[in-house]
Amino acid sequence: MPRYELALILKAMQRPETAAALRRTVETLMERGAVVRDLENLGERLLPYKMNKHSQKHSRGAYFLIDFYAAPSILTGLLNHLHRDVDVVRPTVLKKDPPLPRRPCCGLQQ
Numbered sequence: 731m732p733r734y735e736l737a738l739i740l741k742a743m744q745r746p747e748t749a750a751a752l753r754r755t756v757e758t759l760m761e762r763g764a765v766v767r768d769l770e771n772l773g774e775r776l777l778p779y780k781m782n783k784h785s786q787k788h789s790r791g792a793y794f795l796i797d798f799y800a801a802p803s804i805l806t807g808l809l810n811h812l813h814r815d816v817d818v819v820r821p822t823v824l825k826k827d828p829p830l831p832r833r834p835c836c837g838l839q840q
Contacts, residue, residue, distance in 0.1 A: 731765070731799040732825055738812075739820040741783075742774060742790040751817040752794065758811055764800035777819075784816050791819050797826070 736759075740751050756766055772793035781788045800808075805823055812821035 731801055733767075733797070733799050733828075734805070735824045735826050736794075736796040736798065737820075737822040737824065738794045738796060738818065739777070739791040740794065740817050741786070741788050741819050742792060743817065747817070748792055751815070754815070755812065755818075756796065758808065759796070759798055759800070762800070762804040762808060764798045764804065764808075766796060766798045768795075768797040770795040770797075781819055783819050788819050 736755075738755065740748060743751070752769070756769070759766055772795060774790060774792045777789055777791050781791075809821060809823060812818050
């Protein structure tokens with residue numbers, strides 16, 4: 731299974747509501763067969779521009795990164811589910827490539 735990263739922007743909410751939205755998202759991933767490796771909170775910030783989602787205007791959002799392994803076939807259904815969630819402002823799934831092996835630079839030999 732390839733490794734993916736879900737960049738998630740949630741609408742600005744109190745902590746219990748934010749935790750419930752994250753729990754729903756992670757449970758959705760696991761129900762579809764994904765293996766969640768890491769969840770990183772990047773904090774609440776001003777959005778780069780005002781976003782309209784579910785007939786609401788958003789100027790602030792809570793940013794999260796979810797690192798997971800999943801089959802490529804579940805991604806379209808996952809994104810459809812997240813776009814329908816009223817607490818999610820913007821979901822973005824990125825494929826994480828394995829890190830390249832470090833090789834010594836050939837131009838700076840002493």
